[in-house]
Amino acid sequence: MAKRAVIAIDIQNDYFPGGKWPLVGADAAADQAAKLLAGARKAGDLVVHVRHEFPSTEAPFFVPGTEGVETHAKVKPLAGEPVVVKNEVNSFLKTNLKQVLDDNGIEELVICGSMSHMCVDAATRAALDFGYPVTVIHDACATHDQEFNGATVPAAQTHTAFMAALGFAGAAMKATDEHLAG
Numbered sequence: 001m002a003k004r005a006v007i008a009i010d011i012q013n014d015y016f017p018g019g020k021w022p023l024v025g026a027d028a029a030a031d032q033a034a035k036l037l038a039g040a041r042k043a044g045d046l047v048v049h050v051r052h053e054f055p056s057t058e059a060p061f062f063v064p065g066t067e068g069v070e071t072h073a074k075v076k077p078l079a080g081e082p083v084v085v086k087n088e089v090n091s092f093l094k095t096n097l098k099q100v101l102d103d104n105g106i107e108e109l110v111i112c113g114s115m116s117h118m119c120v121d122a123a124t125r126a127a128l129d130f131g132y133p134v135t136v137i138h139d140a141c142a143t144h145d146q147e148f149n150g151a152t153v154p155a156a157q158t159h160t161a162f163m164a165a166l167g168f169a170g171a172a173m174k175a176t177d178e179h180l181a182g
Contacts (some may be wrong), residue, residue, distance in 0.1 A: 002108040002133070003046075003104070003105050003106050003107050003108070004040075004043075004045045004106065004107070004108040004110060005045060005046040005047070005048055005101055005104065005106040005108075005109055005110070006036060006037060006040040006045055006046070006047050006048070006109075006110045006111075006112070007050060007091065007097075007109060007110070007111050007112075007113070007123065008033055008036075008037060008047065008048070008049050008050065008075055008112055008113050009050045009091055009111065009112070009113030009114065009119050009120055009123055010050060010052045010113050010114045010115070011029075011030055011033055011049075011071060011072050011074070011075045011112075011113050011114060012051060012052065012062060012068065012069060012070060012071055012114075013067055013068045013069070013070050013072055014061040014066075014068035015061075015072075015142065016030075016072060019061065019068050020060060020061035020068050021061040021062075021144075022144070023114055023115060023142040023143055023144045023155070024142065024143065024144050024145065024154075024155035024156070025142045025155065026142045027074075028139075028142075029112075029113075029114070029139065029140050029141055029142035030072055030074040030075060030140075030142075031074065032139045032140035032175075032176040033074070033075050033112045033113065033137075033140040033176075034074045035140075035176050035177075035180065036110070036112055036137055036176050036179065036180070037075055039179075039180045040110070041078070045110075046081075046082075046101075046106060047077075047078070047081045048082045048083075048084060048097070048100060048101075049071055049077045049081060049082070049083045049084070050083075050084045050085075050091045050095075050097065050113070050119075050123070051069065051070075051071055051083060051084070051085050051086070052069075052085075052086055052087070052119065053069050053085055053086070053087060054087065055087050082100045084096060084097045084100065089119050089122045090119075090122040090123060090126050091122070091123040091126070092126040092127070092130070093126070098130065101132075106132075107132070107133075108133045108134075108135075109127050109132045109134045109135070110134075110135045110136075110179065111123055111124055111127070111134060111135070111136050111171075112136070112140035112141055113140070113141060114141065114142050114143065115141075115142065115143040115144070116141045116142065116143040116158065116159045116162045116163065117143050117146065117158050117159070117161075117162045118143075120141050120162070121162050121165075121166060124136055124166050124169075124171050125166070125169060128169060128170050128171060133172070134170070134171045134172070135171065135172040135173070135174055135179060136163065136166055136167075136171045136172070136173055136174075137174055137176050138159075138163045138173050138175060139175045139176055140176055141159065141163075142159070143155050143158050143159050144158075145158070
């Protein structure tokens with residue numbers, strides 16, 4: 001069996017109710033992510049946490065040094081689990097994520113987190129470009145409504161469209177329970 005890592009992307013306080021940029025379904029997605037991380041830990045998989053920080057205190061959310069930038073309590077890193085801090089949408093860009101994976105002999109990735117249409121999309125596509133087999137745990141991801149050309153695209157439709165596109169790009173798509181069942 002390939003050596004696997006689960007990457008939890010940007011499950012941070014500002015994305016939850018009361019935060020500066022709340023997502024639709026953030027709590028439900030974090031509940032699924034917590035189950036996923038517990039299963040990964042039990043299986044001996046590497047768990048990697050990615051946390052976004054904007055480089056400026058003028059940022060609309062994820063401001064360094066604030067409670068909003070911290071990983072949500074439902075998925076807090078355990079001692080020894082790598083935390084990769086990024087300033088870009090792509091978790092691999094200008095970070096040590098690839099080095100962490102290489103140092104641990106990782107051959108396969110499982111991705112969850114936020115936002116479906118931004119950082120989950122970018123990390124999944126980058127991982128596929130690096131040649132990793134990737135599984136996205138679709139019910140452990142969240143996003144928010146989008147607007148384009150005067151029309152509002154509900155979060156559920158945004159999420160569905162991006163999961164469909166990532167599946168088309170080559171990522172496997174699974175629900176948490178399906179993935180944990182093997």
